[in-house]
Amino acid sequence: MATLSCSASDLGPLLGGAANATAAAAYICGQFSTVSTKLSDTTYAIDTTYLLFSAYLVFAMQLDLLCFVRVLTNAVCCYLIYSAFLTGLVYPVVSHWFWSSDGWASPTRADNLLFDSGVIDFAGSGVVHLVGGVAGLMGALIEGPRIGRFDHSGRSVALRGHSASLVVLGTFLLWFGWYGFNPGSFLQIAKSYGDGANYYGQWSAIGRTAVTTTLAGCTAALTTLFGKRLLVGHWNVTDVCNGLLGGFAAITSGCSVVEPWAAIVCGFVASGVLIGCNKLAEKYKYDDPLEAAQLHGGCGTWGIIFTALFAKQKYVNEVYPGRPNRPHGLLMGGGGKLLAAHIIQILVIVGWVGVTMGLLFWLLHKFNLLRISAEDETAGMDLTRHGGFAYVYHDDENGDISQKNGFMMRKVEPTSRTPPSL
Amino acid sequence: MVVSSWEESVTNSINTVYLLFSAYLVFIMQLGFAMLCAGSVRAKNAMNILLTNVVDAAVGSISYYLFGFAFAFGVSSDSNPFIGSHFFALKDIPNETYDYSFFLYQWAFAIAVAGITSGSIAERTQFSAYLVFSFFLTGFVYPIVAHWVWSSNGWLTASSSSELLFGSGAIDFAGSGVVHLVGGIAGLWGAFVEGPRVGRFDAFGKPVRMRGHNATLVVLGTFLLWFGWFGFNPGSFNKILVPYVNTTDQGNWTGIARTAVTTTLAGSTAGVVTLFSRRLLIGHWDPMDVCNGVLGGFVAITSGCAVVEPWAAIVCGFVAAWVLIGLNILALKLKFDDPLEATQLHGGCGAWGLIFTGLFAKKEFVLQVYNSGQLDVPRPFGVLMGGGWGLIAAQVVAVLVIVGWVSITMGPLFYALHKLKILRISIDEELAGLDVSSHGGYAYVDHHEDDQPLRYADYARLKEGSRA
């Protein structure tokens, strides 16, 4: 609101000659500052509205977790330690480095930027996805694959999640939430870029971010669809969903500073990265039920590199103002400084998370807290730890009621040709 | 004045955007209830409970449009503190006080009430009885309570400019009492008059566990309710562009964000406490319990969400979890059967929420919410914060009158339906499940019902055959 500050001494001469010029000027300024206070209230209100609803959207992303609760191999108490450690220590340290105004690699630092540039990780391909991916990698490496994932000769056996509807539900909800994640990372919307065109400002940049996000995800989904069709031979909905999420994870870093067409490139490569990582994981007998390491780790890494290649100068200057001629994307003619900063980011994150989480999982493993017992796992954790299966479809009511309890249920065998007597 | 009219436009736009999106979020709670209920009943009744939830929303819209809103907020110079009497069928809306967006927001609240109660009487109620009760509750019982507490001339209100009850009025900010306690007590009477489900207690009176058929749906419903609660509590400010006097950069936007924080903290605390105490009591980690615990925390904080500090929200959630566990044990002892624990959850935690507000409301926040932050207004606040007994007395009165009012209206209604034998379904129907008896089939159809080849082997054999 600096533009609206008003001082009586400035205004006084303008009103000239009149005897009570100063008084009039003071009065006008009084009026003016009232208006200006109201206006700044307005800005607060708009920004808060925007931020709150964006936060709600991000929250909605958590919904997705529920789809996968049932395939987690971690025991609950171990999971509590793990999540407390990850969200309480490992993640905040990383986000401090790249996002807080005095982090050593932050692009918003006042001076001494890393390679004059800092790391542009706008909404967190590295800070969020790569951290999560690496943590998952360490966990799954130390725990080893699920029982039955690889047979005696070491070939992989497909263990599929149990419901495609839930996967699709979760994917769409994540997509919905990503609109809070990426465009919401602007934190403010009422901000003009002041380059003459009044229709253009932060609100356009937010709209553009939403568009790049959409395009990257969709391209990745389609590429994965056709790629897997060529490789495996049928159209698979789970692959499409994973491809979509891979595209989103990749664009997260550069979403605000690239053109829409670059987002298509980003999504295209991301799906290649995802498929490649999956092949690699299978080869090395690495089992991650959700492909989290491949998806968030692999595509997150690609996203960081992608930003360093394609960031457009105009957008970089608008999003990180106050320092003209910042380095920008290598392929856009911005030199290699941004790329160098980003490669350092990848190395540092992998190192930090790898060491801390690796140590934690190793300790848990040593104390036998990490993995559930083999019998528990084959029976499924729902039965042993959670008091029964999540689904009870047709429990037997017509029989004697006294027998009925949580565990007695008649499973309908799909092999039987005769409909069950209901 | 051009500038000032533009300012008014801006103010109106922002407030409407805020209120509308909050209303949409509250509406999504109806989906949350539907999923929660569907997951918590047995598969043979899933279709029935889904139908009741959809019909709740549809019937509630019509009745609230025709007269519910008028009963609740139909205020004018001659209206009385007991019931409103204007704006039937949205006549004279929009006016200076109310716009369409306010109606939409209140409508979303109204349909939530019937959603709460539907859980208590699940699995054993005739559908036509359900229609009657839902229409009556949303169109009459709930709006009158809302009028008392929320409209500017209700006798329990805390926001009127004229004299308030005990100089304070009851602070039920987003409706622990108005919404949840009403829904819970209605459910109490419904479940009490109907009696427990067949087979819920065995011949020796020992409870038999009846598990819901789909835990995924329960978790889905809980998260959707959580999502919706961000519209329910923070949205109850109605306007976001209201600066507080005596501050430079604070206003309703600060209060709204704080409300979202207290809401989250209370729910999470209650969830964690329930998780660990149920682990100690019954020996395994049960996601259903955690879900109910989380919801209990939300219900409890709903009343005071805007006027307490975040640390108080943690206290609130902690106690709410124990209220819920205690009431569940009590319900088992008394052979009271409520399939979704709606009475214990919404009734018990709702009552605790009202009391909690009377204990912990902070002076500064109360003044911000109800007096735009003027510091010189003397008014009671939380008794533990040194604010005197005025507020807690009003809160206790609110609990008592709400319980009383709902009991004298819904109790006789359920009793009459019971006497007319249109309340409960027959035992045969109950054993077979409502879906088959009233709704033409089950909610789930498995592969084999088509009597078709099922495995890939069968499919391949069939292909071979057709080629040969």
Place this chain on the structure above:
Amino acid sequence: MVVSSWEESVTNSINTVYLLFSAYLVFIMQLGFAMLCAGSVRAKNAMNILLTNVVDAAVGSISYYLFGFAFAFGVSSDSNPFIGSHFFALKDIPNETYDYSFFLYQWAFAIAVAGITSGSIAERTQFSAYLVFSFFLTGFVYPIVAHWVWSSNGWLTASSSSELLFGSGAIDFAGSGVVHLVGGIAGLWGAFVEGPRVGRFDAFGKPVRMRGHNATLVVLGTFLLWFGWFGFNPGSFNKILVPYVNTTDQGNWTGIARTAVTTTLAGSTAGVVTLFSRRLLIGHWDPMDVCNGVLGGFVAITSGCAVVEPWAAIVCGFVAAWVLIGLNILALKLKFDDPLEATQLHGGCGAWGLIFTGLFAKKEFVLQVYNSGQLDVPRPFGVLMGGGWGLIAAQVVAVLVIVGWVSITMGPLFYALHKLKILRISIDEELAGLDVSSHGGYAYVDHHEDDQPLRYADYARLKEGSRA
């Protein structure tokens, strides 16, 4: 001027916030369609229909980005009323007329169209044919209709400043015609060319009921669509910060909230009416019918939502329910098989919605929406409100040209695919279910496929064994 530029920033910010969040809501409708479709087909085809819905969104994004948006809204001085020709691949965006947020909002609409049609041809279409048709529909057929009705120089538009058709133009505010009628007619041709599913009608031509496999998903989808419709209808205002001239405190915010109210009322009424009439016709309360009824009401009100009174919305919903029921009976008579009733629902109710607007549009609201509330503009409005025949004539023309245009484009496309034998799957595949034949397995994997102990008894035995 510094002040004015700041004011413009605020205006733009508020409008963008509103438009973006509306776009997100419309996007969530895609999830709603996916869940609704998945629940309404048989389990053996669930994976197929889920895939088509995800791919819809993905294919639609690319084609709409590359040329769809240009065909629909590429207006400049030399562009013609039939098709747009600028802004391919978002070139020159943002400019003074369109911002990225507008593109995002229109994109969400475009993918909804293909979502509607996918229901009509479910359970029997080859996936590659689906890709072709989806690309063609979102990238070409739909954008051209959108250009006619919504862009400022389309020949059917109601908002241009130059001369309008019959002095009025067709009022299709949020797209009963542009979105739903297009999707419905495309579905009609698809379902007609493909013919009914195997076993839908028995040897004597009597219909055999094919129930969807999961009512919970249907209800979930319906509520999500309802939620999304709050972005669809009120969001179509695009800008919230537009004060009406000649009023003190009204503006687009009033209109937007009123739109949300009319939408809710129409859907609820249609749901309740369908509930009771199906109860009378077939004898039990069926939640699937209620869900379809609610959606029918929404489709019908979509055209006139901004320009009618709330009471007219109730009339609209009432008739829409009967249109839907009537068309369903007719479809059975004609042996027309549409697994999701998309043709009847979106086509039939969409056409009724356009006519309804011609009957009940209120003068004051029409002027508010299309002329910012200037009272001195002479323009036709609803014929039953005394507004002359101009509007209803334009509405009828709109119905006819949309039906004609979609028929001459989609009809030959489906016929060509049919002749090339890449439209429909073989009978064997259809009997086995698409999930096994094309997608490598079923959508649901039950516990036992792991070949693991399943019963608690088994589990106990296993424990015994390991201990021994």
